[in-house]
Amino acid sequence: EKEFEINVVRDRIRVLHLNGRPSWDSRYLREVLAHNPKVDLLSFFILRSLGDDVEASISELSLIPFPSNLLFDDYLSSFDLIIFQNFKYDPFIDKRYLSNIRKYVKNGGAFLMIGGELSFQGGGYSRTPIEEILPVSFRDNSRPFVDKPFHPVLNKEFSRHPILRLEKDLNQNAWQSLPPLQGINMGLLPDKNAHVLLQYAKEKESVIPILIAGNFGSGRTALLATDSVWNWNFRNVGSGGSGRYFQRFWNNVIDWLIAEPETRRLQLESDKERYREGEQVLIKFKLLQKNYQPAVDVTAQLTLTPLRTESGMETELKTDEQGEGFFPFLPDGEGFYTVRIQTDLEGESLTEEIMFSVLKDTAEFEKPLVNETLLKKISEITDGRYHLLNGSDDLSSYKFANPDVQVNSHSRSLSLWDNWWAY
Incomplete structure (x- = not known):
């Protein structure tokens, strides 16, 4: 009986990405996920709602029925992270499957909701299991989504949070260099133990949370109350910069949500x-x-x-x-x-x-010194030669004759004219 160690590591990060409306934000996020070699991505994009007048029958527009039972029952536990991006669950997901997501997160899963008109209150998530797992409470608001420009700022209390680490030394400067965003989800009240990482505050106005992270059971959840962080890529590149801060931000979000070792407290x-x-x-x-x-x-x-x-x-x-x-x-x-x-x-x-x-040292290293007697005996039995080399020896001076090689071969003649299988 012998004991040995097996090192088990996470091979790929399985991500389920549901998007309720194609947009620049969803395009750039999907690009980051698809180009991350660690991510195994499964994406669903809702291209039309039931209220759209497309002058065509549903059978001509739908390729497959939305596989809600497979995703949120049979294979839910196989995902490391679930992302709802500007996604209204009804009528694509039965409300009972939201309870499955709650159980999934409580047992160690990860969930992220990204803002937009179809997220949070606008997506019908008030008083559902999704509101329960997110680190906020939804307040009734006549305008749950406000389309206005803003520049989010770091919450100094969480300045060392792994999600916010764009640069090792000049992190504050990196965040200040990012272009402004457009559109905010309103009416999100952070829970007592929530991590409010990014926020927006105008003079004489209350602070509006933008990026919030938290824990639920053994899992982690986060929300981003805007659908315009694609500007951190598009506008930066357009002004002669790069999109590396955008990519690093999303990689940080993923690493924290799935509780990579370097993000643990x-x-x-x-x-x-x-x-x-x-x-x-x-x-x-x-x-x-x-x-x-x-x-x-x-x-x-x-x-x-x-x-x-x-x-x-x-x-x-x-x-x-x-x-x-x-x-x-x-x-x-x-x-x-x-x-x-x-x-x-x-x-x-x-x-x-x-x-x-x-x-203990293996047998190979128990007696590492040269056994001259044994080597001489081996060379004698195998008709070889034994030489003791020093550092100045020129190996080209040693001639080794090629061994004799014997190959057994035989031949056989067959006539073809009277063999039917030859034709």
Whole structure:
């Protein structure tokens, strides 16, 4: 019996993208998703509504019925992220499937709603499971969507949030360089624990949230209260710049929603995955507050457990000024070890777990020195030669005769005139 380790990684990010109306915004977002090598994209675009007068029968316009049962029942759990972009669910999705989406997010899925006239209140999502999973409440508003220009600004409280990281050093300058947007979804009241990342405020007016992120159960959700971020690509390129901030923004949104390791508030790692017996192991963890500022002087419980044992070693660690903690130790022997760290921060319990291995040197490296006697014996038996080389030897001076090669062959003659199968 032999133990071995299998490293399981996420191969592709499966994204379901539903768009209620073709637009520049949906075009540029789909372009980002389609060109991301990590994304496996499934898109549906609603080209017409039931109220459109197209002077043609439905049978002539619809290629296939909308597969709501397959998407939101049979294969829902296979998606890493669901995006509703300016999408009104009725009449394409039965309301009962919205409860399936709620359950999907609660169990660890990710959901994003992008604004427009058919999103939020305009899409009929008030008092539905979708409103429940989003980090906002919908207020009744006679004008749920206002078509006016605006320039969103960073919420300083969440300036270090992973979604907002366009540049490592000059991040504020990067956001200020972006062109203005057009159109805002109104009447969105952020929940108590929501992360309001982008907002808009005019003099003597209340602050309007634009980009909000939050957690629901084990999953993550976010909303963007506009359908015009395509301007960050189109206008930037048109003025001689590039669309890299637009692409980076959406990649950041996706990474955060699917909870990539670098976006987690508690991060745990070892300095190596495999160690030799007798080698020191260094465990490192990093703890961040809800606003992604370092959590200083916070106690965490670290448990180190060898495989096949029920109990392990426990120790308490405190974070430093960078929100980091370190634990060096020397393992007792070879085998696999599990490291688990747990802490309570701002009313939330955070847990992470990793594994590493301690292995003996393989037989190949137990006796790495040259065995001259064995090599001479091998050359003698195989009719070869043994030479001891030094650093200045010229290998071209050594001549090795080509070995004799014997090939067994035979031939056979057949007449064709009296063989029917030859014709």
